[in-house]
Amino acid sequence: MALLYKSDPSRGPTWKALFAEHAPDIEIRLWPDVGDPTEIRYLAAWLPPENLAEFSNLEVIYALSAGVDQFDLSQLPDHVPVVRVLDPGIAQGIVEYASLTVLSLHRQVPLYLRQQHQHEWTAHALTPASERRIGVMGLGNLGTAVLRHLGAYGFKRLGWARSAHHIEGVDCYAGKAQLPAFLSQCDILLCLLPLTDETRGILNADLFAALPSGASVINLGRGAQLVDADLLTALDSGHLDQAVIDVLEQEPPSEEHPFWDHPKIWLTPHIGAMTFPQSAFGALLDNIRRHQRGEAMTGVIERLRGY
Numbered sequence: 218m219a220l221l222y223k224s225d226p227s228r229g230p231t232w233k234a235l236f237a238e239h240a241p242d243i244e245i246r247l248w249p250d251v252g253d254p255t256e257i258r259y260l261a262a263w264l265p266p267e268n269l270a271e272f273s274n275l276e277v278i279y280a281l282s283a284g285v286d287q288f289d290l291s292q293l294p295d296h297v298p299v300v301r302v303l304d305p306g307i308a309q310g311i312v313e314y315a316s317l318t319v320l321s322l323h324r325q326v327p328l329y330l331r332q333q334h335q336h337e338w339t340a341h342a343l344t345p346a347s348e349r350r351i352g353v354m355g356l357g358n359l360g361t362a363v364l365r366h367l368g369a370y371g372f373k374r375l376g377w378a379r380s381a382h383h384i385e386g387v388d389c390y391a392g393k394a395q396l397p398a399f400l401s402q403c404d405i406l407l408c409l410l411p412l413t414d415e416t417r418g419i420l421n422a423d424l425f426a427a428l429p430s431g432a433s434v435i436n437l438g439r440g441a442q443l444v445d446a447d448l449l450t451a452l453d454s455g456h457l458d459q460a461v462i463d464v465l466e467q468e469p470p471s472e473e474h475p476f477w478d479h480p481k482i483w484l485t486p487h488i489g490a491m492t493f494p495q496s497a498f499g500a501l502l503d504n505i506r507r508h509q510r511g512e513a514m515t516g517v518i519e520r521l522r523g524y
């Protein structure tokens with residue numbers, strides 16, 4: 218019974234050691250040392266190998282990322298489920314990044330940094346958290362964790378997703394028809410949507426126009442969800458106040474990319490969260506054991522839906 222690990226090589230030995238200690242019945246092979254591909258039952262990968270057809274006894278592909286848009290799901294064998302490893306470490310990282318940036322926007326940190334740069338000592342009125350409305354697009358395990366956590370600060374919280382959700386203390390909206398009503402109430406909008414054909418380019422001029430004047434946007438989803446030029450127009454016109462961007466369509470961006478130097482854009486290099494073997498291992502092993510017992514796994518991707 219062998220599992221092939223094909224992701225960041227520096228984390229490979231840690232994965233191998235965790236399996237050796239806690240699940241010695243599963244042999245770990247680190248890409249590119251595949252050995253006989255027909256012996257591989259499980260693949261834990263950021264991207265599957267190109268010669269996947271040679272892995273004729275593959276039973277499950279475990280995606281070691283929060284998003285699976287980098288997989289061409291149509292090219293993967295139908296009988297092999299693709300399963301997200303719901304790493305609590307990723308959720309923790311996203312909660313930290315979201316809290317840091319939401320609080321920074323709420324307390325106008327970018328403005329005060331600009332003022333300090335100009336030796337300007339001006340205090341602006343504080344808005345109480347109870348009057349600040351935070352909207353999260355995408356209500357999977359990450360969006361839900363962020364909204365739950367932000368409740369501790371007393372923000373007014375809203376959520377939007379493709380389908381209906383119920384999260385205590387959060388006004389949830391669903392589907393395209395309810396998107397404008399949701400957007401019209403978001404002072405800070407945070408995107409945690411999966412990238413699909415439906416969400417590609419969703420952060421565009423129409424969406425920005427539906428936000429209240431002075432709103433800010435945080436993109437923690439995928440770069441291809443944002444129409445860069447529309448964001449620049451909305452910021453430069455003054456309709457949007459600030460943007461925090463952790464993901465770009467092309468990473469790293471070119472030296473000429475306008476986001477590098479834009480005064481109202483806070484750019485970070487896709488650091489929202491990372492899969493830690495130490496925290497992801499338990500979720501991965503639990504899913505492998507479920508599969509071995511013939512039980513339903515958690516985090517299974519629906520091929521047609523794309524997430």
Ligand code: GLV
Pocket residue numbers: 281282283284285490491492
């Ligand atoms: C990072 O963006 C991930 O999908 O894990």
